[in-house]
Amino acid sequence: MLLLLLLACGPKTPAAPPTSGPHALTVLHTNDIHAHFEPEPAEWLDGRPAIGGFVRLEQEVRAVRAARGAGQTLTVDGGDQLTGTPITEIEEAGSFGGAMHALFDRVGYDAWVVGNHEFDKGLDNLSRYTQNHPMLPLSCNLLALGSAKPLLPQQQLSHVYAVAGMRVGVIGVTTDKLAGLMNKRDFARMTLAPESAAVQAEVNRLDPATDLIVVLSHIGVESDKRLASDVQGIDLIVGAHSHTRLTSALRVGDTWIVQAGSYNRSLGIIDLVADEDHITELRYELRDLLPATATVAPDPEMQETVATYKKSIDRVYGETVSNAPALLGRSYNHESALGRWISDALRDRTGADVAFYNGGGLRADIPPGPVTRLTLFQCFPFQNAVVTFQLSGQALLDIVLRNLAADADEKRGFLSTSGLTWTWRTIAGAPEIVAVRVNGAPLDLAKDYTVAASSYLTEQWQKHLGAEPRKVEAAGYNDFDAAVEYARSRPVVDPGDLRGVEVK
Ligand SMILES: [Zn+2]
Known part of the structure; x- marks a missing residue:
């Protein structure tokens, strides 16, 4: 039989x-x-x-x-x-x-x-x-x-x-x-x-x-x-x-x-x-x-x-840690609510000048309603270590330029940012940078800035950062843990402030 x-x-x-x-x-x-x-x-x-x-x-x-x-x-x-x-x-x-x-x-x-x-x-x-x-x-x-x-x-x-x-x-x-x-x-x-x-x-x-x-x-x-x-x-x-x-x-x-x-x-x-x-x-x-x-x-x-x-997953991941009044959507190649939120979480926890999160790492939206550990796990399932490192102002400017290119090309991932903002305009059909700021101050190309991101980004720096990160240090927790702790401390809402703003 x-x-x-x-x-x-x-x-x-x-x-x-x-x-x-x-x-x-x-x-x-x-x-x-x-x-x-x-x-x-x-x-x-x-x-x-x-x-x-x-x-x-x-x-x-x-x-x-x-x-x-x-x-x-x-x-x-x-x-x-x-x-x-x-x-x-x-x-x-x-x-x-x-x-x-x-x-x-x-x-x-x-x-x-x-x-x-x-x-x-x-x-x-x-x-x-x-x-x-x-x-x-x-x-x-x-x-x-x-x-x-x-x-x-x-x-x-x-x-x-x-x-x-x-x-x-x-x-x-x-x-x-x-x-x-x-x-x-x-x-x-x-x-x-x-x-x-x-x-x-x-x-x-x-x-x-x-x-x-x-x-x-x-x-x-x-x-x-x-x-x-x-x-x-x-x-x-x-x-x-x-x-x-x-x-x-x-x-x-x-x-x-x-x-x-x-x-x-x-x-x-x-x-x-x-x-x-x-x-x-x-x-x-x-x-x-x-x-x-x-x-x-x-x-x-x-x-x-x-x-x-x-049942065995619910035992560990069923706990409600926060509430989302509205949907936080994600995008692979554009700025998104979820991208802003997780990069803010990493910058908040590490105290770095700037934080990044890659579009390909955002795996699910946060739906409106109770936010459980499971909700956040589905968004950030890779559990990569959070690391801090140093990048020059010039490297940050290059990342902004890559992000502008990502907006126009479906195959290029967008790097969500916190602490790093820019304005841009379209000249003769092509995007052009107007100004770049780090926490409100003009970007200093010669200065070194502290950056927080996942270890995936530092390991794949050629693809995602363009410049080799220096003084890489592990923060001692992963990106999923950082998301859970950040969500516990406040309602899960879109930070709202656009990081890249088009001006006329
Ligand atoms: Zn695949």
Whole structure:
């Protein structure tokens, strides 16, 4: 019975030769779940219905599998499974984040690709995370140091699944920009191959023995488009990393590209027909995981597992520490209320002249209402150490210039500031600085200023600060702790005073 159950769970390596003629296959996919295992209010919908979570996800996957028939579906995840809620603070089955793996296993995934945030708790923790699970970790460019072999236990460069009467080759690819996205010590312990070359090599190897090639990518939608035109022979790219909600599939040449948003809010459903090594038909649906649309009952075991994890998190993170009268929103590449608030918190606690917080580190808005430790954890889940350091006035001016450029370029992150303010105007279509001040006094380019930020910014200073920080000192607490203490001492409100002001 156990064996039968295991066989029913997912496709296996091909044993029998495939049958010829057109075949229908359904690929179910998620990405960038970021530890969001519970339903959360959909703030953008009327009545704020609870969207997503693993109970609802499992229901939808089970319903689609039943509708398509046994052995017709492949279920995959695009990575960044970890970091976003305190579930990754629980040690379970040998690793921080192991609880997430238990939830994925209960849904019954076939494969996933390792994302950058999987490294947040360190490479050794990730090695423990990938062990002993039916869901295969795939990545063709994440390699053991100085080797062409996979980096992690159970990891494969690719895997060929016998499903829907076909041999489907699935290749994983992880962003080759990892150096700027993870800690340098662990990065030095691996070899990372360039995306396109690694994928092409794997496509060439698999192509003669497969009917369809799927790339499970954690490189972002823009890079997916480039991959589709660089690499010959990819039928479908199931994407991740840019958190892009594609409501219809993109097409570059003969390659289809899909991506299912983020945070476990939607399930991507690809119904395709393949014949003679090509996709001949493709229908794509991004199905939002809303409570009202469920067609099958929830799985009691999944409900119980989720409730158990929620209970242990609530014990530590349920405490209400403050109140937010109104929403504090965030932005990656513009000044935002949440960015002003957290940089003010860091400057207040450290007494530095200036504080910074990066746009990519703001992971959730603060909704109106009671502010719990959990609310703040979801905003600042990385728990990087707070550090103080010295930067010259010239370096601060360069950061202001970079911020002005970020406003005009979606891909560049904005550095939220406290203590550092500027006015600017548009001359002949380009932004130009009028004045820069530090705590009200004109910026002195030759002077050294004390700055507070997270250790992520000092470690990635080339990308975020532009100048090397000097006299870096740890403050002895992390950014999440600083946010909790700041929130305890006053209501959580947008500081309101704009740091960058456009003048005419
Ligand atoms: Zn990512």
